[in-house]
Every structure is written in C-alpha cells, then in structure tokens.
Amino acid sequence: MKLRQVASGWEFESEKDLEDLVWNNLEKLFGYKPLKRQYQVSGQYCDILAFGKNKELVIIELKNSEDRYIVQQLTRYYHALLDEQPFSEHINFQVPIVLIAVTPNFHRDNHIDRKYHQLKFNFLQFKIIYHDQKFSLNIINTDTTLNWKLDFDYLPENHVNKNIPTPPKRFYQLIEKCTPQQRAKLLKFRETILQFDDRMEEIVQEGGIYYGKGKTKYCAELRLNSKKELVLFLWLPRNFYSGSQANSTRMRIWTDWNNAAIVRPAAKGLGRITSFDIEFAKQNSKNQSLDIFLYHALNKWFERI
Template sequence: MNLIKTGNSWKFATEADLEDFVWANLKELFGLIPLKRQYYVNGQICDILALRENKQLVVLELKNAEDRYIVQQLTRYYDALQEVKPLEDEIDYQQPIRLIAIKPNFHRDNFIDKKYHHLYIDFFEFTILADEFNYYFQIKNLDLDNDKVSKIEIPHQDRERNEDIPPPSRGLINRLAKCSYEQQQGILKIRQKVLSFDKRMEEISSAVSFRYGNGNRKTSKFCAEFYFDSKGIPIIFLWLGLKNNSSDRISRARIWTDWQGNALLEGYVPSGIGAKMSSSKKTLFNRAKIMNDLAENENSKYRGEHKYIYQHLKDINRIVSKLNNSEPVTYEEIKLLEIDANKFPTVYSGGRVNTYKFDRYDSINGLVDVALEKWLKRL
C-alpha cells in the first residue's frame, strides 16, 4: 500500500489505495466475500460489492477524506441495485441490502442525514497507526456503544519523500515575498503535497498564477492553482465537484482559507479570479461591518436607518436558501450568519441561522486530498 504522512498522522496516498486494501481484507475486517469492485449499475459506480455467507448483498462506499454526501451516494447505489437486481445468481435479493460507509472521520451532516434515513447504514471510522517498524489499519463501528476495534497490519510503501520535486521558481519566490509568513508556509505545504502526489504532476507558471496538472496542453487535467490578484494577495483554486463538491462533474473552485487549516468552497470560476465574486465579497464585508456597528454601538450613525435591517434580512434569507439547497457560500456570507445568530437573534425568525454556525468549514488539507483524488480519476 502507498502511505503518505500528513502532519503527525498517516493516510493512504489515494482513495484507490484505500479501496485496494479493504478489498484485499474484506474477510478479515468484515467477514465478507468479495464480489465486485467499481461496479457500474444504472448510471452509478459502486466502490465494492460483497456478500455475507448467506448471499446477502453488502455495498461498501469508501472515502479517504471528509465527505458530507456519503449517505446520499449509498442511497443512489441502493436504488440502482434494487431496480436492476444484477448478479441474481449470486445475490439473494429477498434479504435487505446492507450499506456500509468507511471514512477516516465523519462530518456532523453525515449523522444528521443518517438519523432521518429509513435505510440502515453502518458507519465505520478508520485510523492508520504507526510504530517504529509497522503500520496498522484500525477500524471501529460507530454504531456500537462498546470500544471494540479491529486492527490489521498494512504492507506499505512510504511515499513521504520525493527528491524529484523542483524548488520554487523565481517567479513564485517573488510572489511569496509579498505574502505573510502563514500564507508562504500554507502555499509551500500545498505545493509539496501536490507535486509529491504523482510523477506526472507538473507546475505550470504564468505572470499571475501557478497551476498544477499533467502539462499545459488542451487535454491536460489540472487539480490546483495559486492565483495572485492585483494587490499580490494569493487565492487558491482547486478542481472539485460541482454542486458544492457533491457532483462527479469537475470545475475550478475558488477556496477561502484562514491559512490555519480551515477552508471553504466559495463558488466556481472557470477562469481568472472571479471579479463578480470578489465584488460580492467586498459588499458583504462592508454590510457585516455595519451590522456589527449597529449591534455594538448605541450611538451608531446607522441606527434608525431601516434600510440596513431590510438589506440584512434579504441577505440572511438568501444565504439560508443557498445552504438549504447545498450551494456554496462565501466566507463573508458565513460571517453574516454568525453576526445574525449572535447579535440579532430576533431579526431572523425561526432560529434556523443557529444551526449553520461553525459547521460549514472544511479542512484545506482535506479539500486538496479530494482534488488530487479527482484529478487521478480523470487521467
């Protein structure tokens, strides 16, 4: 197995490596008989199909990073299998289809989706442990109240080091010189991860951006980009799934980050920096300042100006509607929600705003991992 180190922990280099390992160890991990992998049925591709000894079908979906939509994926697989009923000579469809989700960590949204779902889905969380000599795959069923875990050894190949990575170009060094220390370190860490991922990965530089993919031809596939605006401020773009990364269709996504590990998929920009998005972010930033001033300053010059409250109500309704439709939201929109929930609890009726506090942020490392895995699948 190919393993890579991220911070102080280890992970599979790709989702395909995770699938290889689980497929090879289905019997030991779950007591299951391998049946099919990457199985296409009715427009869906199931990671792994397996059988219990009584011919009951088990569907396993694997993720190598955090993902909010694994319950929806398994639901689509269930529907396709029930409708087509393939491999009837080997599967007993009189028994219920069992669904299993396997991930290194589960998002709060996964548990909410599962709570109101009529199908029963097992959540298995895995960790890679390491000692001085060996690596181990440890997995736990989150639906069981006990602390029982399974652990098996991973035959591995260490891919942490890659001596072929070229040093940053003079152009990138000049750009980084105008960035903060946190931005410099964040960009260099992402660059290291991306260029270490695959020997086909290249760095393609231009006057204002540095792209990463398999060359610069018309048929090339990209996975990441650092773009520097007119003020020298770096913006990260990743090639992720549409519909807030829930779709298999890929597009260039603009990413906000605090350079401390938190990130947010803000929207999709086919080229350039996204002037319309930048303008909207600036407008919302100014509106947030006004609402903060209204909340904290009794002598605010905005007090008595009802147009600001009316505009705030429109903003909140629009943002909540986007969230309910699983659409991307910008960092400034999240901040407006937080201001409303903390300082204007009676302005927006229904109390729904509070449910969106602090749970919309992703990990920048996690998003980069997803972009790399999607890039590899597109090659």
C-alpha cells in the same frame, strides 16, 4: 498502495489506495466475500460490492476524507442495485441489503441524514496507526465500538536517489554461493541502502563490503564466515524494537530472507547465533519483511549521524 505523512500521522495518498487495501483483505477484515469493485449501475460506480453468509448484498462506499453526502450516495446505489438485481447466483434480494460507509471522519450532516432515514447505515471510521515499526489499518464502528485491525507492510518511497552504481566485483564474490532467491534479496537490500540517502557510500574492503558515511560511520556490513556463507550486520540501537535512543551497536542479523528474525550484538568478529536461536526465531518471528525492517533501521541510523 501509497501513504503520505501528515501532521496528524499517516493517510492514504488516494482513495484508490484505501480501496486496494480493503478489497484485497475484505474477508480477513469483515468476513464478506468480494463480488465486484467499481461496479457500474445507472451511470454510477459502487466502490465495493460483496455478500455475506446469508447471501445478503453488501455495498461499501469508501472515502479518503470527510464527505457530507455519503448517505445520499449509498442511497442511490441501494435503489439502482435493488432495481437491477445483479449477481443473482450469489445474492438473495429478499434479505436486507447491508450499507457501509468507511471514512476517516464523519461530517455532522452524515449523522443528521442517517437519523431521519428509513434505511440502516453502518458508519465505520478508520485510522492508519504506525507503531513498533509496523503499519496497521484500524477501523471502528462509531455506534457499537466494534473494531477491526489489519496489519500491513508498507515501504515509504522517500529518500530516493535513483542513480546507483553497478555492484562492485567484491559484491558478486560475496553472494556467489547464495541461492537465486537470496541473491535477488541481497541486490534489493543493496539498492534500498544506496537509494535511501545520497550521503550513503559503498566501501569495499578486504574483509567485505561496508555501507555508511565515510569510513567511520557504518550502518551495514556484508562479509563471509569460515564456511564461505554470507553474514549480514547492521548498526542498530540495542533496544531497536522499543525505540530506544541508545547509541548504535553492531548487530548480526539472521534472516530466512523473508522475515528479519534474529538480532544479536556482535561488537567484533561474527558474533554467535545458536540453533536454539534460529528455531525460536522461526516460531516467534515478527513477520516483517526484510525490506521493511531495513527501512526502519536506516531511519534510526540517520537520526544519529
């Protein structure tokens, strides 16, 4: 799935990206069981077919931009599927078929076509919201104001410089005692940092490895503690999650390598994280992948150099 940033916010790069997200989260969003996507009937392709708790057929047509003919398109699908009656083991064709149009905007002709139509059409309008370093798909029924929200991870693919050097010997020394899962995450962590901007440097020192611009503007640090365990630091604003514009501060990051869970100031040394902090973080994690967290941290860091 890919997004692109536009003047009004964010949008899907293609209709397929929208379809992938809806299809993979169909039950979570609407409670419908998926049947088939891009189903061919009478020379036409239905975006998504599903069924509800009463075995009713659900036809979902998705548009990544305004389309004045979406009502006619759903009408043709309705006719062809009613005539063919596929998926008889799942569908009761004696129950009314549900017709759903999903689009970021509805053309005025869509409303006129629906007004004088014999069939019932559900108009769902979607928008991608970016807030608090998270993306969500927000969908609203234009008639009932019933709404759905789906949070999703997305790592934008900009600021990429593919030619990154082989990790230095010191890097492998630092990750020597890590698990295979942690090593894979750390290699990805390093790759994300170095690919983010061509000004980013990898600086090997006796105590560990720093990432940043020169030897005075660091954004990340890897080092070992007294138990030879790897410790991660990022230079973040103290109120990173609230979008504060305060000066950056060296923060220690505790992670389970799936979620960025604890952020604590550590201006010098290793800082301190208690067992209570760790237990609290496990139960109250923001459930945001480390890669996504790092991307937003790097964005904030580069705003300040």
